[in-house]
Amino acid sequence: MTQPIETFSEEARGHGRRPTMKEVAAVAGVSLSTVSRVINGGPTVRADLAERVDRAVELLGYRQNLTASSLRRADGLSASVGLIYEDVSNPFFAAVHRGVEEVARERGVLTFAGSSDELPERERDLAQSFGARGVDGLIIAPASTDHSYLLRDRAAGVALVFVDRPGRFIDADAALADNAGGARQAVAHLVAGGHRRIGFLGDRPELYTSGERLRGYREALAAHGLPAPESLIRHTLPRAADAYERTRDLLLGPEPPTALFTSQNLITIQAAQAIHDLGRQRSLALVGFDDIALAGLLDPGLTVISQNAAGLGRAAAELLFDRLDGEVGPSRTVVLPTILIARGSGELPPPPGAGA
Amino acid sequence: MTQPIETFSEEARGHGRRPTMKEVAAVAGVSLSTVSRVINGGPTVRADLAERVDRAVELLGYRQNLTASSLRRADGLSASVGLIYEDVSNPFFAAVHRGVEEVARERGVLTFAGSSDELPERERDLAQSFGARGVDGLIIAPASTDHSYLLRDRAAGVALVFVDRPGRFIDADAALADNAGGARQAVAHLVAGGHRRIGFLGDRPELYTSGERLRGYREALAAHGLPAPESLIRHTLPRAADAYERTRDLLLGPEPPTALFTSQNLITIQAAQAIHDLGRQRSLALVGFDDIALAGLLDPGLTVISQNAAGLGRAAAELLFDRLDGEVGPSRTVVLPTILIARGSGELPPPPGAGA
DNA sequence: CTGAAAGCGCTTACAG
DNA sequence: CTGAAAGCGCTTACAG
Numbered sequence: 092m093t094q095p096i097e098t099f100s101e102e103a104r105g106h107g108r109r110p111t112m113k114e115v116a117a118v119a120g121v122s123l124s125t126v127s128r129v130i131n132g133g134p135t136v137r138a139d140l141a142e143r144v145d146r147a148v149e150l151l152g153y154r155q156n157l158t159a160s161s162l163r164r165a166d167g168l169s170a171s172v173g174l175i176y177e178d179v180s181n182p183f184f185a186a187v188h189r190g191v192e193e194v195a196r197e198r199g200v201l202t203f204a205g206s207s208d209e210l211p212e213r214e215r216d217l218a219q220s221f222g223a224r225g226v227d228g229l230i231i232a233p234a235s236t237d238h239s240y241l242l243r244d245r246a247a248g249v250a251l252v253f254v255d256r257p258g259r260f261i262d263a264d265a266a267l268a269d270n271a272g273g274a275r276q277a278v279a280h281l282v283a284g285g286h287r288r289i290g291f292l293g294d295r296p297e298l299y300t301s302g303e304r305l306r307g308y309r310e311a312l313a314a315h316g317l318p319a320p321e322s323l324i325r326h327t328l329p330r331a332a333d334a335y336e337r338t339r340d341l342l343l344g345p346e347p348p349t350a351l352f353t354s355q356n357l358i359t360i361q362a363a364q365a366i367h368d369l370g371r372q373r374s375l376a377l378v379g380f381d382d383i384a385l386a387g388l389l390d391p392g393l394t395v396i397s398q399n400a401a402g403l404g405r406a407a408a409e410l411l412f413d414r415l416d417g418e419v420g421p422s423r424t425v426v427l428p429t430i431l432i433a434r435g436s437g438e439l440p441p442p443p444g445a446g447a
Numbered sequence: 448m449t450q451p452i453e454t455f456s457e458e459a460r461g462h463g464r465r466p467t468m469k470e471v472a473a474v475a476g477v478s479l480s481t482v483s484r485v486i487n488g489g490p491t492v493r494a495d496l497a498e499r500v501d502r503a504v505e506l507l508g509y510r511q512n513l514t515a516s517s518l519r520r521a522d523g524l525s526a527s528v529g530l531i532y533e534d535v536s537n538p539f540f541a542a543v544h545r546g547v548e549e550v551a552r553e554r555g556v557l558t559f560a561g562s563s564d565e566l567p568e569r570e571r572d573l574a575q576s577f578g579a580r581g582v583d584g585l586i587i588a589p590a591s592t593d594h595s596y597l598l599r600d601r602a603a604g605v606a607l608v609f610v611d612r613p614g615r616f617i618d619a620d621a622a623l624a625d626n627a628g629g630a631r632q633a634v635a636h637l638v639a640g641g642h643r644r645i646g647f648l649g650d651r652p653e654l655y656t657s658g659e660r661l662r663g664y665r666e667a668l669a670a671h672g673l674p675a676p677e678s679l680i681r682h683t684l685p686r687a688a689d690a691y692e693r694t695r696d697l698l699l700g701p702e703p704p705t706a707l708f709t710s711q712n713l714i715t716i717q718a719a720q721a722i723h724d725l726g727r728q729r730s731l732a733l734v735g736f737d738d739i740a741l742a743g744l745l746d747p748g749l750t751v752i753s754q755n756a757a758g759l760g761r762a763a764a765e766l767l768f769d770r771l772d773g774e775v776g777p778s779r780t781v782v783l784p785t786i787l788i789a790r791g792s793g794e795l796p797p798p799p800g801a802g803a
Numbered sequence: 804c805t806g807a808a809a810g811c812g813c814t815t816a817c818a819g
Numbered sequence: 820c821t822g823a824a825a826g827c828g829c830t831t832a833c834a835g
Contacts, residue, residue, distance in 0.1 A: 108603060108604070109603035109604075111811095111812060111813085112812065112813065113812075113813090121821080121822085122821065122822045122823075123812095123813080123814095123822085123823090124814085124815085124821070124822055124823080125820090125821065125822075127813070127814060127815085128814095128820095128821090130813095131814080135820055135821090136820075136821085137820065137821085140820090140821085152599045154575060154578055154579055154599075155579055155812095155813085156518075156579060156581065156811095156812055156813065157576075157579040157580050157581075157813095158514035158515075158517065158518060158525070158579075158580060158581050158812085158813090159514075159518055159811075159812035159813040159814090159827090160812080160813055160814070161514065161813090161827095162512075162514060162515055162518065162811095162812080162813070162814090162826095162827045162828065162829090163812085163813050163814040163815075163826070163827045163828095164813085164814065164815090164827085165814080165815075167827090169514070169580075171580065178545070179541050179544045179545045179548060179560075180538070180541045180542050180544070180545040180757075181541075182536070182538055182541070182740075185535050185536045185537075185538070185541045186536050188535045188536070188560075189534070189535045189536040189562070192535065192561070192562060201559065201561060201573075201576050201577075201580070202559075202560070202561060203557065203558075203559040203560070204535075204544075204558070204559070204560045205548070205557060205558060206545070206548060217557075219510060220513075220557050221557075222510055223510055223511055223512060223513040223514075224513050224514060224525075224527065224557070224580075225512065225513075225514050243508045243510075247464060247465035248464070248465075360740055360741060363741065363744055364743065364744060367744050383740060383741060384538075384716055384739060384740060384741065385716060385719065385739060385740065385741040385742065385744075385745065386741070387720065388719055388720060388723050388741075388745055389741065389744055389745065389746075390745075390746050401536075467827095467828060467829085468828065468829065469828075469829090477805080477806085478805065478806045478807075479806085479807090479828095479829080479830095480805070480806055480807080480830085480831085481804090481805065481806075483829070483830060483831085484804095484805090484830095486829095487830080491804055491805090492804075492805085493804065493805085496804090496805085511828095511829085512827095512828055512829070513829095514828085514829090515811090515827075515828035515829040515830090516828080516829055516830070517811095517829090518811045518812065518813090518827095518828080518829070518830090519810070519811045519812095519828085519829050519830040519831075520811085520829085520830065520831090521830080521831075523811090
């Protein structure tokens with residue numbers, strides 16, 4: 092393993108200025124107004140003047156200053172939206188980001204992303220920073236538990252949509268997965284496979300998604316007349332990395348489950364590692380929420396509840412643009428269904444003597 | 448599986464206005480200048496006036512308009528940087544993003560991200576959009592093959608750093624992984640394990656990283672006196688998804704390799720799937736460039752060349768902020784080392800009769 | 804220390 | 820159709 096290497100090469104850096112519209116006007120020999128009309132595709136400019144402007148733009152390498160433009164513009168729009176979520180490097184949020192971007196791009200709108208690290212104060216800082224930069228809308232996967240601070244921004248005309256988790260203490264549009272339904276699918280699947288002791292491994296329970304998935308887990312057990320003792324339920328605190336230890340606790344405890352439902356991609360990865368290290372990958376059933384790369388290549392393959400992350404991003408962006416287009420109706424919540432993908436780990440039977 | 452559900456609830460949306468500094472001044476009974484001084488932490492404001500301003504800010508819910516602010520500011524800085532890369536949903540770039548954000552955050556600088564989809568024209572559009580919004584700097588993982596279009600932006604004072612791949616036709620700072628070195632590590636490892644027919648599966652060869660990794664592959668084979676016939680080399684065209692088919696071509700062809708080096712995370716995933724589907728996971732050695740979640744849980748585990756993606760992002764951001772801090776020296780290239788992580792797939796021996 | 808005035812780069816009524 | 824002027828929300832010399 093080598094050390095970092097630095098190589099050097101030469102070139103002076105000019106700290107010049109960007110040409111202004113005024114300079115373009117001077118070069119083209121027209122007024123500032125005319126240049127503005129040409130740049131903004133105004134309908135009524137004589138062909139030869141437009142031509143002169145275009146040449147001057149080309150010559151000077153002029154680029155419109157959008158911040159100055161939106162400052163004076165009647166609609167005040169900046170053609171940008173802010174996206175705030177927990178962690179850029181979580182593949183789930185990356186896919187949400189992708190979905191938002193796809194829709195925004197079609198409208199020539201730029202996406203600014205920032206991660207909150209699950210810290211309420213960082214979420215607020217980011218929302219404020221985006222607001223101070225004049226974004227037209229905000230898409231937030233909430234970390235904080237009180238979003239009333241956003242009421243002012245919305246009153247100021249900033250469109251607002253929540254994704255993955257709804258806002259709290261604010262009534263706003265949201266795009267959510269069917270978290271409880273997905274959890275019910277997972278548990279029902281394990282019950283159908285003969286399991287009666289099914290463990291739950293989740294995030295901090297205050298998190299909306301984690302709470303909903305726990306609710307679905309409990310509902311499904313109740314629907315099948317099975318108990319849900321607290322001894323089968325574990326929460327990772329404070330980070331998903333703890334899932335490795337929590338899995339060991341559960342499996343090495345006095346009354347271990349015969350199957351495990353893990354509520355999130357990073358937790359599933361840790362749990363799978365722990366199960367593997369205990370040599371239990373063929374004797375403990377596992378269903379995880381969120382699909383994961385390589386899940387199909389494990390032996391057995393990893394059974395998952397897949398949510399449509401890019402779809403959530405797209406749905407959130409569509410809700411947002413509806414508002415920017417003038418939609419003034421009551422707030423809407425879009426709930427996307429989940430899919431169970433059976434690959435083997437969720438179909439392992441309980442050991443002969445277990446259960447009942 | 449249920450249909451998407453929409454639920455409605457009620458609340459009127461106010462499309463009001465954000466309070467201005469002028470209004471704060473009126474409420475506080477001071478001049479605009481004084482408010483500006485208080486907001487920007489100016490040194491010389493009488494305590495009681497500052498107090499009145501603070502109260503007015505609180506009362507009105509005033510938030511500074513940063514676009515107007517940077518428009519008039521002497522340094523013209525906007526405290527934001529733009530990040531352009533191929534795909535938000537590729538975990539490698541997500542980790543780079545994360546690294547950039549960590550460093551930017553420490554300086555109160557916001558990160559705006561956009562993906563180029565590997566399209567040169569989209570990269571240019573994004574760079575232009577970011578420029579029009581007044582970013583202080585641009586960090587680019589290049590898709591295009593000619594970056595001279597950025598010379599103007601840099602002349603206008605925009606700091607510029609490339610990450611993962613260097614810029615072309617422009618002399619600029621860059622943060623790169625030791626691509627060729629990592630590939631040499633991979634091949635040397637396989638050769639040491641007894642392999643003499645080692646296949647290469649890479650991206651489009653025009654891509655810098657892919658080209659470098661191919662070069663490292665060839666150099667390592669040459670260094671060990673082994674031939675590198677074209678029949679052992681495959682490129683995915685146009686997308687990594689083709690890697691599945693290319694792997695089959697290679698393994699089912701007339702003179703199949705006994706080991707495979709895959710040059711990128713998405714390609715490795717496809718190749719591993721193909722190898723698995725052919726039932727060759729225990730008889731074909733595999734080393735992939737880039738680490739992947741769950742790689743350790745495969746059987747055998749996946750041996751990889753790991754690059755420090757977050758480190759690349761951090762290094763790029765540090766180069767950028769050095770420039771913004773006034774560093775005017777020649778351009779610098781930081782090269783980060785790679786690490787080989789042996790997990791099993793790269794240590795499989797060639798079959799008894801194979802090779803020389 | 805404070806305020807009135809000019810001006811950042813643009814768009815938009817308003818005359819012509 | 821075109822241009823001169825006002826003004827978006829702010830910062831920054833410049834007087835006082």
